[in-house]
Amino acid sequence: MTKYHPFLIALHWLLALGIIFSLLAGSFMLAETPTSDPSIINKLAIHMGMGIVILVLTLLRLITRLRTGAPAPIAGTPEKQEKIARLTHWLLYLGVIAMSVSGIVLAQSIDLGNIVFFGADKPLPQDFEALDLFEFHETIGSILMVLIVVHVGAAIYHQHIVKDGIMSRMSFRNK
Numbered sequence: 001m002t003k004y005h006p007f008l009i010a011l012h013w014l015l016a017l018g019i020i021f022s023l024l025a026g027s028f029m030l031a032e033t034p035t036s037d038p039s040i041i042n043k044l045a046i047h048m049g050m051g052i053v054i055l056v057l058t059l060l061r062l063i064t065r066l067r068t069g070a071p072a073p074i075a076g077t078p079e080k081q082e083k084i085a086r087l088t089h090w091l092l093y094l095g096v097i098a099m100s101v102s103g104i105v106l107a108q109s110i111d112l113g114n115i116v117f118f119g120a121d122k123p124l125p126q127d128f129e130a131l132d133l134f135e136f137h138e139t140i141g142s143i144l145m146v147l148i149v150v151h152v153g154a155a156i157y158h159q160h161i162v163k164d165g166i167m168s169r170m171s172f173r174n175k
Contacts, residue, residue, distance in 0.1 A: 003169050005068040011061040012170055015054060019096060019148070022050045023141055035124040044116045048107060055100035062093055074164050088150055095144040102140055106133040 004012070025047050033040045073082045107113050110131070114120035128134045158166040 001069065001071050003071060003171070005064060006172065007064055008061060008068065009170055009172060011057055011064070015057055015061065015096070018050055018054050018057070019144075022047060022054060023145060023148075025050070026141060030128075035126060035128070040124065041116055044112065048103065048112070048116060051100050051103045054096060055104075058093065058096045058100070062097075071169050074158075074166060076164070085154065088147060088154070092144075092147050092151060095140060095147055099137070099140045099144055102133065102137040106131065106137050109133055 003009070025043070030040070030043055030047060033043055077085075107116075110125055111120065111122060112124075115122050115124065125131060129138075155167060158164050
């Protein structure tokens with residue numbers, strides 16, 4: 001097998017867009033909106049909804065990956081590099097799942113789902129950053145961003161410096 005399963009490829013690119021959007025939205029759009037601003041409810045709804053979709057799609061991708069396997073390592077790749085690549089991929093799965101679950105736990109701890117999705121007449125916290133669970137969610141987000149930069153950097157390095165065609169493994173096109 002020289003390529004990933006087509007369903008994995010589709011989920012990879014869909015999740016890449018969703019995860020990057022959600023990380024940026026959480027880091028900028030939500031961080032810059034005070035909880036007293038009425039628009040925050042819609043922004044939270046989008047962010048939280050995306051988080052749930054990302055969790056479901058990531059679990060589906062993980063199950064599919066475990067059932068379909070992965071292409072063999074590219075010939076000539078040093079063993080140490082291959083081990084780092086495998087570890088990074090599994091850490092990405094873990095990071096995305098941890099990010100989603102920590103967001104759900106955070107939302108549950110302050111009844112955010114009822115406020116955002118069902119219009120419960122409860123106040124939002126004055127400052128999300130004061131919540132311990134928020135700090136944990138934010139820390140996982142920072143770690144996830146680093147893992148994504150490493151992943152993208154490695155893909156670019158392999159595709160354009162080493163020129164081993166690694167991107168073809170995650171492409172619908174035949175070489």
